[in-house]
Amino acid sequence: MPIDDLRLLSSRASKTTAVAPAGFHCKCGEPVFFRNSRCVSCNSPLGYEPNLRKIVTLEPGATEDLWRLGEDAENSGQLYRRCDNLFSAAACNWIVPVSDNGAIQQTLCQCCRLDRTIPDLSNAADQEAYHRISIAKRRLVACLITLGLPVASRISEDVEHGVAFDFLRSPSVGPRILTGYENGIITLNIEEAEDSRREQIRLEMGEAYRTLLGHLRHETGHYYWDRLIAGTAWIDDFRDLFGDEREDYAAALQTRYQQGPPLGWEARCVSAYAGVHPWEDWAETWAHYLHMMDTIDCALGLGLDPDSSIEMEVKPFTADALFRPEDPEGPRFLHFINSWTRLTAALNELSRAMGFNDFYPFVWSPRVVAKLHFVHLVVCDIGAAAESESSTTAEVAELK
Ligand SMILES: [Zn+2]
Ligand SMILES: [Zn+2]
Numbered sequence: 065m066p067i068d069d070l071r072l073l074s075s076r077a078s079k080t081t082a083v084a085p086a087g088f089h090c091k092c093g094e095p096v097f098f099r100n101s102r103c104v105s106c107n108s109p110l111g112y113e114p115n116l117r118k119i120v121t122l123e124p125g126a127t128e129d130l131w132r133l134g135e136d137a138e139n140s141g142q143l144y145r146r147c148d149n150l151f152s153a154a155a156c157n158w159i160v161p162v163s164d165n166g167a168i169q170q171t172l173c174q175c176c177r178l179d180r181t182i183p184d185l186s187n188a189a190d191q192e193a194y195h196r197i198s199i200a201k202r203r204l205v206a207c208l209i210t211l212g213l214p215v216a217s218r219i220s221e222d223v224e225h226g227v228a229f230d231f232l233r234s235p236s237v238g239p240r241i242l243t244g245y246e247n248g249i250i251t252l253n254i255e256e257a258e259d260s261r262r263e264q265i266r267l268e269m270g271e272a273y274r275t276l277l278g279h280l281r282h283e284t285g286h287y288y289w290d291r292l293i294a295g296t297a298w299i300d301d302f303r304d305l306f307g308d309e310r311e312d313y314a315a316a317l318q319t320r321y322q323q324g325p326p327l328g329w330e331a332r333c334v335s336a337y338a339g340v341h342p343w344e345d346w347a348e349t350w351a352h353y354l355h356m357m358d359t360i361d362c363a364l365g366l367g368l369d370p371d372s373s374i375e376m377e378v379k380p381f382t383a384d385a386l387f388r389p390e391d392p393e394g395p396r397f398l399h400f401i402n403s404w405t406r407l408t409a410a411l412n413e414l415s416r417a418m419g420f421n422d423f424y425p426f427v428w429s430p431r432v433v434a435k436l437h438f439v440h441l442v443v444c445d446i447g448a449a450a451e452s453e454s455s456t457t458a459e460v461a462e463l464k
């Protein structure tokens with residue numbers, strides 16, 4: 065399958081690459097990257113416009129803090145501010161649109177305004193933690209927006225259905241902060257931003273993979289379960305595939321900590337932790353769906369087509385592994401899955417060649433592929449709904 069077809073699949077829900085490594089250029093022609101706030105070649109200010117999914121060159125607006133997008137960008141008439149967190153430890157390069165009448169509704173960007181509690185920026189360790197967390201969070205949020213998923217702050221935009229983050233450090237006395245999710249709030253223990261500490265926990269827990277980005281992806285899985293599965297038409301299929309989430313969650317966690325991972329999880333789940341409870345299974349599968357979408361999009365953005373550029377024998381999954389084999393888009397999704405398998409097999413070999421741990425230390429069973437297909441259909445569904453809503457809004461605006 066040609067590269068454009070693969071890209072079409074990842075863009076069925078997502079319009080284009082969120083953080084294309086090869087797609088962004090400064091007006092001077094030099095390549096620029098997702099994290100850049102200035103061009104290293106000509107020093108032009110750069111900003112990330114999450115709705116255009118692009119790093120853009122910024123041109124001065126009417127006043128010192130207003131900017132417009134460079135000439136060849138869409139939306140060149142729109143005014144923007146830089147996120148207030150540009151010069152904070154978050155070092156945020158995102159930009160915020162300013163409304164038509166010049167009123168500024170938000171001073172933080174779509175990503176930074178999700179933060180409800182940030183670390184204590186008066187000390188260097190917490191500053192560094194917030195810096196690292198913010199980098200991971202921007203990557204996550206860019207991907208969520210690209211997939212057409214709702215991303216709104218529970219503090220300033222949607223107090224009922226939005227999401228927010230608490231980045232907390234455990235107190236020197238008293239109970240430790242637990243990374244987790246509850247009622248729209250994602251809590252991250254910021255010690256996870258320290259490599260030595262995180263690695264120590266990874267080994268203690270016997271995990272193959274533990275990263276900041278992985279944590280954030282996993283916890284957003286819980287949030288989107290609340291929004292996209294609970295009380296929706298998907299719930300029965302969810303229970304068939306992942307199990308009944310009404311089983312006692314606290315007891316399931318207790319069993320996991322006392323007895324270790326459930327036997328035979330490999331045949332059903334993407335990771336040992338996923339075997340604990342249907343909610344964790346969903347959150348883990350969700351995280352892997354995002355790993356796959358972001359990484360394969362990145363590979364395609366670099367012109368790396370797993371079909372033509374990787375010569376490696378990998379046993380492909382067949383249609384019966386899918387959640388809905390009869391889905392007209394099923395063969396395309398299956399192809400995507402098999403391309404990912406080939407890509408990660410090659411990346412694992414490259415990691416080994418450098419003496420690193422495997423790039424993607426997971427092996428999927430057909431059941432995991434079915435679960436990933438389910439996640440994909442849920443995401444496509446919400447992406448399509450968001451698209452038709454925005455085109456309806458556009459039509460209404462035209463009628464006016
Ligand atoms: Zn430049
Ligand atoms: Zn920001």
Ligand SMILES: [Zn+2]
Nearest residue numbers: 282286344347
């Ligand atoms: Zn979880």
